[in-house]
Amino acid sequence: MQLFRRAALPGPGGALVSTLFNAPIQEFASLRVDDVDVPWQPNSVDAELSAWANVSAGELGDGKRVDGDVSIAFVRHRLDYVSFTLGRQIQVGGAARMCRFDGATVSLQSPFGLGADAYGGFAVLPRWSERPGYQLLGSAADSLLRTPDAIEQPSRAGSWLAGGRLHYSYDRLVELGASFHEQRTDSELDRRSLGIDAHTEPWSWIEASGQVLLDVDSWQPADGRAAVEVYPLSELRITAEYLHTVPALFLSRQSVLSVFSVDAFHEIGGAASYTPWAWLGLEAFGYGEIYAADSSAGLRVGGSARAAPFESELLVLRLGYTRVTEPENGYHALRVALGSTPVEPLRLTLESYLYLYDEPVRHAYTAAAVDTRFSWLGATTAEWRFIEWGSALLGGSIAVTPYALLDAQLLGRLRVDFAWEGKR
């Protein structure tokens, strides 16, 4: 349960904002079953079901009293070299990027390292996008509609996707993949992509990988990434990376905006993690961004440390600093986090974040009472693992931000884990 007093923010020009008293209760439930026998193949059927529900008490605003959805629901049957998955599922990586659909996937894996996946089905529409979107090709203002709920829900009939990936691997020495993905919205082209990915690990101390996502409509690379990872010591990992992205090519081909730009942004940098002792971990990263459109630049650097000087996680301390700049604004961020297990079933955490912004965050709406150049957030939790398969957590946070003089939240969480392994 999350109890909070929320303001629909920000109000224009210092106007009073309305506040809501609302107590939403969220429940997440997931079930996973593996290795069920069928008469012709033992240990060959898996299934997964995941759903969430929300019930809100109090004032609603634009929200719904009762809501919920099924996130994942599929059954998979595995044979020696082929598997079939049917239901609501996700496809990740390659040209698919990340998509969720109701449909089927067929996977083939030969014993010689060659494999193929093919999938297709109706796209699961993002619920936050139920209201006016590019798929309507008309604005709420055009139609003089003032209540988004009055607009007809988008139909799924024309929202489908299909694709596949062909891949080959020779141990871990080389892995190659080529993938294709086509997605339609209202039967019109949303995106059509071709993906190429490769990975090699010639020695145990070095890995290299690269991916390219090609927009087939314009035959231009929408996204490309190349990375090299080196392990000079077992405790040290160093990564160098280059990223090339054309943001406009990530928009739907049905978006009018997608015809307005072909400019890329480049990111180059690296990261390192070092664990000199088992109780101490150090990490650092630094990336520079170049925006080709106006030759401006950005920066993203930082470092963090994790110390757990006692065994059994009696005390865990994390410190972090991040500096981000982009052409219009930037910030310094400091993070201190403390975790402790003073007695075995009880775990406590304490966190604090401080952000210092280069420019005021709310240019147009700045209220005199709010210093819009910083945010501070403090949070704490106490979790009591009252039994091996269950725990109760109570958490709270207080924040001072450019958007709120005071933001206070309280969270209660009851968690139940159960795993039962049948005879195999």
Added chain:
Amino acid sequence: MRRAYLALIMVLLVLCTRCEAPRGPVFPHRAHLVAKDCGKPGQNECPTCKTCHNGLRTSDKLAIAPLSECARCHTPATDKVRAETARLEHTTRAAEPIAFAHAAHLVQPEIRGACVPCHAGATKDGASGAVFPPMSECTGCHRHDAEFTAGECVVCHSRSDIRQRVPRTLLRHDLEFIRDHRDLATRQAKACAACHAQAECTACHDDSQYLSIEARKPNAIDRELVHRGEYLSRHAIEARSRPSSCLRCHAPSSCDSCHVERGVSASRVGSTSPHPIGWVSSGAAGPSGHARGAHRDLVSCAGCHEQGPATNCIRCHRVGGYGGNPHPAGWKSARAKDAAMCGYCHAP
């Protein structure tokens, strides 16, 4: 609805009475290995690893000494010793997390029958969780390339075991993992699935869910989560810093759905423009702010102006419009001009 929740909780509680998670041993190894009241004339032989686990030299089943072995020193065997021995045997049978051939390893010349090189944790105080060596100890000799490729962790691990373990050496999900996991998920989808359900992907990537993963796991201070901390104030900075990074998870219209709800969208009557004065007009210094901003980060524009042609650039930038040709140099598309979106400017 309240009754439904209570009923659901009751069902889960009943189901969970059958549950048992594997655990590591909590036996006070060090206290026994450094025992002082032994080995002298008239005293019992000092316990070593072999005293209790000698069966491992001939069998791969984890051997625990019988209660009679404890009774050699703990005389008479107290109820506590009896209970602890019974619990250890039960726990060991329930866990058996790794399929490991002790007998075959102990005769290797590098190991020479020694237990401590792998189980050094047993010689330290309070080392119950570190009795087993890290996985990198295994993969130092056994690369398991084929198993990694096929995602077949069950060769060594039982399924219930791997889902309750956090990788600390191999497959460790450290700071860089948040950047790398997209590529790993492409190449090693089956290996990911060995531990993770697809629901764990949607916990972050399904932005329709009311509570973010950060809110659901507020005490996971070791996890590198994208929206951790006070994200609302810096979300625009993050979006501009890495254009299109939001779109890897969120649909463009999800920006506006939230902006409408909070009254900062062009789709909402009464909204105030966030753009500075002179945003649209060109000046002597070159292109106007809106042109520079759009070319650099069109995705951020789409956050508000993706609501059809009346809300965006095409009001001015169209055939016959005073904004000029919207297509930049180098722009091309394989679509026919009778596509619905093209029809705003181009007659079919």
